[in-house]
Amino acid sequence: MAQLMRGRDWASTPLGPAQSWPTSLKVALRLLLTSRFEMWLGWGPDIHFFYNDAYRPTLGIKHPQALGMPTQALWPEIWDDIKGRLETVYRNGEATWDRALLLLLERNGYPEETYHTFSYSPLTGDTGEVEGVFCAVTEETTRVIAERRLRSLRSLGATLTTADSRLKVLQAVEERLAENPFDLPFTLIYLFRDDGSAVLAASSGIPPGHPLAPVELRLQNDVWDLTRIWRGEESFPLDVSERSDLPAGA
Template structure:
């Protein structure tokens, strides 16, 4: 920090009421709230316990928010503003907590009631909450504790929340687990249908990121629905056959077959699995045509002309894989090293393919 910056920071602090002076940025926004219109009254009349709690809140670099008084009036610090509050800032300052977090109030109110009634802190690890901080419902995960705040008489007058958001970690680990399972060795899958069944079983295990998937096999100039997860057979979004020559009424089969990526709007379909997304919210999926044969010392690319191509469509993507029936060679354990494997000359190399899928979150029109 330069000398001029330091002077400016001290000037900003001195211009604020002492209770807000710990953070010139958030403190300035707090000073602009009409506190006289809230149950707390003007800051000059606040009890020392509340002033101390607000000072601690603003001076911390860890994400925190607190609620105080009969309406649980909302305060937060700069870290919470940046990491969690989003577009609700600075509107949320000085408002009842039930109004700030109306969309998750059913989940957090019992925890707040416990703190206020018993004086005992709560603890939640990676709690799933659908917050609306960017103008739309958003899946998020938070590890946090609600702790009691006491007034001069020792009574519980408020609550302090210390929180660490773990949305990126939880969703990232979940998607990587799906990719790992899709890329694992389906040692019992020797025929094309067994490979398809294995891939669909893995995709169906992650309906939070893939509310539905459709797997099509290209054969005889058409795409045939081979399997589906999360969606009933006969649904308008799951036709039994799609022709690349036809207009893309449902899915752009021609583009997928060429390996192209296309975003398909889903607003025209009703009854699709949406997790907890609101019915009025526009949403779409990205259809990615991807070659998914896995090559290496263990998984060998199919040689010759591919008999079929598999396309997987879901809430987030399509994938494409070439495959042909595996040889009848006995199953053998995968090698532990990355070195090329020596195959017995009597059986020759085994040829297998495994559909894999590139994960991405469901794209919504915003």
């Protein structure tokens, strides 16, 4: 990142040539660039964005164009989530703190469920006034999602230990899966009859009778491809991305 910053024509940006930057900004940037911890800082009223190598995975395809961009232009998809926090820093000179905050970032070309623990701290300029914000951040997406899924499995397992009939098993599965709409926005469980037709036995996220949740299905139908399962395939993906009437999860 240091090399990228040196190669940037800062004189053509609102920040002006790097030689004219205030000492306070230069000191903060030195700390930022030499740290191996995820960090970024914003400077000026438009909160022009600087970051280090450790922060690059968070940016995804927004790197390297992100360097020097106004923060609102860089992160329009989460601006409503972070605007108030940044105003607290700039207006009041107070730091903020969030643990595992959900932010739907579009860093890979699509909205992505991500979680971050971070603090926004004020950066004062050479005059003593707040002129920027410093952020140390840890992305916790993997941990949060893994723990959530593990809780679902534990809850399901605990409930099934007391289910002593097929009806109770289906009820338990339906109830436990409905508790995690982030990972399982909708589920359908069909039971086959001897002739290959199927009956809806449990569902979550969408009600029985929904266009994609018919109470009964023939082996050949226009809703779900039952023939592959009937032939013995254990699992295969189905594309429902064009359906606008389905819950989408996180």
